[in-house]
Amino acid sequence: MPRDIDVLVLGGAGVDTIVHVPQLPLPFADSHMIRPGITTRAGQSGDFVALGLTALDLRTHHVDLLGDDHEGDLVRALHRDHGIPLTALPHPAGTKRAVNLVGPDGRRQSLYDATRTDGPDRLPESPVRRLAAASRHAHVVITHPWMHALPLLREARTTLSTDLHDWDGADPYHEPYALAADLVFLSTAALTDPERTLRDIASRGRARTVVATAGADGALLLADGELIRIPAVEPPGPVVDTNGAGDAFAAGFLFGRLNGEDARRCALYGAIAGAHACTVPSTRTGAVSRADLLARAAAVGPAGRPRPLPGETAARRSGGPPPVRVTVGADARPVRG
Numbered sequence: 034m035p036r037d038i039d040v041l042v043l044g045g046a047g048v049d050t051i052v053h054v055p056q057l058p059l060p061f062a063d064s065h066m067i068r069p070g071i072t073t074r075a076g077q078s079g080d081f082v083a084l085g086l087t088a089l090d091l092r093t094h095h096v097d098l099l100g101d102d103h104e105g106d107l108v109r110a111l112h113r114d115h116g117i118p119l120t121a122l123p124h125p126a127g128t129k130r131a132v133n134l135v136g137p138d139g140r141r142q143s144l145y146d147a148t149r150t151d152g153p154d155r156l157p158e159s160p161v162r163r164l165a166a167a168s169r170h171a172h173v174v175i176t177h178p179w180m181h182a183l184p185l186l187r188e189a190r191t192t193l194s195t196d197l198h199d200w201d202g203a204d205p206y207h208e209p210y211a212l213a214a215d216l217v218f219l220s221t222a223a224l225t226d227p228e229r230t231l232r233d234i235a236s237r238g239r240a241r242t243v244v245a246t247a248g249a250d251g252a253l254l255l256a257d258g259e260l261i262r263i264p265a266v267e268p269p270g271p272v273v274d275t276n277g278a279g280d281a282f283a284a285g286f287l288f289g290r291l292n293g294e295d296a297r298r299c300a301l302y303g304a305i306a307g308a309h310a311c312t313v314p315s316t317r318t319g320a321v322s323r324a325d326l327l328a329r330a331a332a333v334g335p336a337g338r339p340r341p342l343p344g345e346t347a348a349r350r351s352g353g354p355p356p357v358r359v360t361v362g363a364d365a366r367p368v369r370g
Contacts, residue, residue: 035167036166036167036168036169036191037092037167038092038093038094038164038167038168038169039086039091039092039093039168039169039170039291040086040091040092040093040094040168040169040170040171040172040287040291041093041094041095041096041164041165041167041168041170041171041172041191042079042082042083042086042093042094042095042096042171042172042174043079043095043096043097043161043171043172043173043174043179043182043186044078044079044096044097044173044174044175044176044179045077045078045079045080045081045082045097045129045174045176046075046077046079046080046095046097046098046099046108046119046121046128046129047075047076047077047080047104047108047128047129047130047131047149048073048074048075048076048077048104048107048108048128048129048130048131049073049074049075049076049077049130049131049132049133049143049276050071050072050073050130050131050132050133051071051072051073051074051133051135051276052067052071052132052133052134052135053067053068053069053070053071053135053137054067054134054135054136055067055136055137056136056137057134057136057140057141057142058142059134073107074107074111074317074318075104075107075108075110075111076111076276076277076318077129077131078174078176078196078198078277078279078280079095079097079172079174079176080095080108080111080112081277081280081281081284081310081318081320082172082174082196082280082283082284083095083112083117084115084117084284084318084320085280085281085283085284085285085306085310085320085321086284086287086288087115087116087117087320088284088320088321088322088323089284089285089288089306089320089321089322089323089326090323091287091288091291093117093118094117094118094119094120094164094168095112095117095118095119095120096119096120096121096122096160096161096164097119097120097121097122097176098121098122098123098124098152098156098178099121099122099123099124099128100123100124100125100126100127100128100149101123102127102128104127104128104129104130105121105127105128108121108128109121111318115318120160120164122156122157122160124152125151125152126148126149126150126151126152127148127149128149129145129146129149129176130145130146130149131143131144131145131146132144133276135274135276138272139272139273139274139275139311140275141274141275141276150177155178155181156178156179156181156182158185161182161185161186162185162188162189165182165185165186165188165189165191166189168189168191169191169192169291170191170192170193170194170287170290170291171186171191171192171193171194172193172194172195172196172283172287173186173193173194173195173210173214174195174196175195175196175197175198175206175207175210180209180210183209183210183213187213192215192216193213193214193215193216193239194214194215194216194217194218194283194287195210195211195213195214195216195217195218196217196218196219196279196280196283197210197211197217197218197219197220198219198220198279199219199220199222199223200219200220200223200224200230201223201224202223202224202225202226202229202230202233211234211238211240212234212237212238212239213238213239214238214239214240215239215240215241215242216240216242216243216244216286216287216290217234217238217240217242217243217244218243218244218245218246218279218282218283218286219243219244219245219246220245220246220247220279221245221246221247221248221250221253222248224245227245227247227253228253228255228260230245231243231245231253231255231260232255232260235255235258241256241257242254242255242256242257242296243255244282244286244300244303246278246279246282246303246307248265248275249265250265251263251264251265251266251304252282252300252303252304254296254297254300256295256296256297257296261296261297261300263297263300263301263304264304265304265308266301266304266305266307266308267308268308268309268311268312269308269309269312269329270312271312272311272312273311273312273313273314274311274313274314275310275311276310277310277313278307278308278310278311279307280310281303281306281307281309281310281320281321282303282304282306282307282310283303284303284306284320285299285302285303285304285305285306285307285321285326286299286300286302286303287299288302288306288323288326289301289302289303298330301330301333302326302330305321305326305329305330306320306321306326309321309325
């Protein structure tokens with residue numbers, strides 16, 4: 034079967050209600066008057082990855098469980114409007130939904146509706162097998178019940194990536210994803226020793242590339258045993274919302290990987306895409322285009338280099354993408370429903 038899908042995104046479709054608050058944590062009060070107000074829109078982790086990949090001209094297909102409800106209609110409309118093929122499998126518990134509190138500095142706190150986690154523990158295997166067989170790569174979001182798709186994807190011999198989001202390095206829920214994927218993304222937000230966690234993932238699992246995003250501090254890249262610090266990149270405008278920044282980073286990185294770039298260049302693409310996402314209000318969707326991504330990467334210039342970590346060899350310092358100054362906001366929380 035021809036592999037006419039570049040990236041199959043599995044899971045992570047849902048709806049967020051965005052609430053702009055005067056500060057985080059929100060002070061206790063009987064009421065708050067807020068601006069610019071409250072907006073409900075489709076877009077959770079899988080949706081944002083699919084949007085980012087599509088904007089970069091990768092042939093993308095999204096599959097997830099959706100309810101026969103208003104939220105499901107919003108998700109279907111989002112994909113239709115952006116030309117993203119969607120396979121919507123029925124979910125009796127309803128479409129995933131969350132409330133995101135967003136502060137003036139763009140930081141956010143997410144509240145996920147756990148009632149939407151109820152329902153079947155198993156997926157219909159036939160559509161998953163069919164889509165996997167047609168895909169070059171699969172990106173699996175850590176939403177229930179997509180862990181059960183991991184063996185099917187391995188059987189199809191497609192490469193895998195996943196995003197563990199704010200994993201603490203110990204929660205067993207994340208571990209099957211971490212150990213099954215060839216490429217692992219996560220955030221440093223809950224890690225006390227990021228290097229140890231990255232090396233643990235690589236030593237125990239299949240991944241030879243592990244990336245931990247660290248907000249304004251850039252990212253840590255572990256590639257073939259070498260740990261490299263990827264500096265942050267200056268956003269192209271004011272930071273207004275960090276929702277979806279980690280998903281944009283993953284999309285940019287995958288764009289580079291599927292185009293044969295080395296891991297450092299992939300990380301540069303991810304940093305640029307993540308920085309762009311921070312400048313777009315989450316109440317409207319907007320991902321960096323392929324042309325803008327390549328132009329911004331080229332504008333950095335060939336002379337710069339990522340800042341090496343202590344102990345990195347001189348030979349290793351001589352290669353890789355230029356240093357960038359990207360502000361990537363905190364990654365989205367894992368959605369288990």
